Amino acid sequence: MSLPKRDGVNGRYYLIHKPDTDLEVLEHADQCIQDILDGTARENHSDYPVVVRSKGGTPFLPSQILDRFLFRLPLKGFPYKEAVTFCDALRRLVGWQQICYHLTQYIETQVQGRYFIVGEKEDFFMAYPSCVVSPELRQEEVDESLLRFTCYVAVCCTVYGASYESVTTEHYFSLVSQLRPDMVKKLKNNGTGKLPKDIQRRKTEHLTASANDAFATIRITAKDNTLECYGEALDYLCEVLEQTEFPRSYSVEFRGPEKIYLPIQGLPKKGINQLFARAVQYPELHTSIERYARLAMREFEWYNNLSDEQCAMPGTFAVFALGLEGPAWWPLVCDYLDLCDDEHSSLQEKFLHALFKKYCFTARSMPVLFHGVQSMQELKPAKEFRALIANEESLDALLDAKAHLEDYLPAKEKRDKKAWDYLWQGVLWAIWGKAAENGGSKVIKTAPEKWKERYTEIFQPIANKK
Template identity: 40%
Template sequence: MANDRKYLIFEDVKNDSSLRNIFDECVGDILEDKARLSKTRNQSGYPSYECFRIQGREILVNAAFEYYLFKIGGADFDYDIAVLFTEKMRKLCGWSWDVDVTLRYWVERTVRNPFFEEIKNDEGYREWKLKAGEPSWELPESYLRFACYIAVCNVKYKGGDGQYQAGEIFKIVTALGSKLPADLKKNGSGDLPLGVRQYKNDIVTCTANDVFATIRISVKEESEEAYRQVLDFLYQLLSFGFPASYSVKFSSPEKTWLPIKSLPKKGIHQLFANAVKWPALYPKIEEYAKLAMKEFEWYNDLEAEYCAMPGTFAVFALGLLGEAYHPLVCDYLSTCDGEHQSVQGDFVLAYIENYGFTEKGLELYNLCDQNIQHLPKKLSTLYAKRK
């Protein structure tokens, strides 16, 4: 059936040099922003794929991308040209399967497989170890830079899974003797202006690294002004395109926790339990929550049963104040990934224990029930006993 296929894949141009002019024209259109996405024609036995139409032929998106990366390979591989083309593809297709998988295969084929062998660690998980003996050739620095660029893109556009994949790439590049990952860990990607990723004065210190999606905040005095500055830093950082999944390391003189059983006692929890003491900060807390809430994104330092969507603790802190922030809480309960997150059940339980099954309390209960794997047993019991 493969011989009946009408669209072109990368193997076609590898095996038939006469197709290069069609692929080159496609690449030229992408570089000149003339390319337009289409769908392969209906064909019995084949699904429809995204493609480019050139001279009456259909070239799959990943085939055009793979062809270009293959074409510019070699000892004179140009990092800037590779990034330029990748950015064209990303803007044209988004961080789609075609872009993501093509780049992942490029890393495996070019950077990993020639130098590493697969082993199993003591827990039985797969790891990669440098092959014994001296390699017959070395990768130019431009290859390692492009691999790190791919890792950074994974963090920016793929959330938690992307951060894991980025970490694997950084391990490989570091094992090959490069200092690039260490520099990225220290300084970030360089895409964030210094004034966005760092803020420091006598009462607060805030730093952020977009490559590793980490935010560090230290408050030296408990005051409304200190938390105002922290919230302003967070809002500006997220507005500038910081990764939507991230971890927050927070420290302050006072450790306060929200009156919700089972919530993890982590820094991000402490931050909003402290900040909500000042009513003047409520609008800023709400602004942060609305900006941070994104389905399938996470606070990366919360795991297992404690996993939570960004904005969680800001929403909970405001939600426990009563009905004033009811719309915000409803938006949160409708947005969070109920297949993997359950802390919202603990919040609704605390709310019902405080305010009862009022009209709004019942609405929160129903929204939570519709978007969670299992309600807390006590919450279900209270609902069953309500009058």
């Protein structure tokens, strides 16, 4: 008996959510579930949407396969290990984003909807409404394994999801806390248990440290200010981030005997700032600081314990510390700036101001300026910049960068003349601000006679490029 025609988009897969779905198609779906567990199923990202194929090649939507698996599980005596094993296997196969919505819908239906009275959102910006335990709920009706699965989904949201999914994590933990507070308390104390014991907790002559993958936190307390102490702290941070199960957005809570901060005005005075302000004072640790930065830097990930207006990508303070040490670290700085979320991140502006005030505008520092302009919506100039650029070396460096503008643009924009002009106008604004408007007429007019030609060339429109 042959299978019917595929009824998914462009005939790419079979739909299995309809009541009249062909029974043989459902048999193939069940076989696909088993193949996922056995590790013989395959995924296909070559087109939209992503599909998962059974060992025999029958294609399905990952979300529908997940729903078919989950909604046939008993809610009393919920098979926690079986559910986690399947979800982990499917996540590894197709990726978290292919299954996260349907997993959260399951929790909201089977846990939030059954155990709680769901209130109204106080305002549009609330991700979830307030929930209180239903007064009619009897304790024996609550399945602890289902609550454990809720915690599993909560942790997955933090470990594998985007930074904003931590809101879902907090909501699910709040639900479980109302029914089984000890369950969440155990996670707070020990995490999921997946991290090695030496990573979960560490105590040496120089520091104490702990990492919690469930709550995405790293805590380090330094006992002294020695090279050995900060070397151990950096090694520990790197070891934590080398654990594939540890979240990529996280908090670093550091306490040390001395409160000093990076010499960058306006940076949040947090422990992570203190850590790298102190560690960078040891040249022997610079490569360890870079190692941490490279491990930490991830686009669209954040330090969770910084306010929204001071949000920063993991690795930020390590990069800033090294960047102020000199040109050897500026390639790292440029790589960092390329990863910054230009719609939300602006802390790098404070660093860039400090860097150019210290090192001025030179041929070596100019790439940092161009990458910095593209790292945020608008890089505003420091008041000192007009004076710092007003010398022959700096003006020539800027003109040389203008002549090689395409080197600073992403590959897809190298032939886009509008992109060239947009970048150049951003650079001019970052140095001169409003004075760069109207073709820089005010700047050119007040420039020394010996430099007028250079200024005129700088403010000329970008030449048409083929």
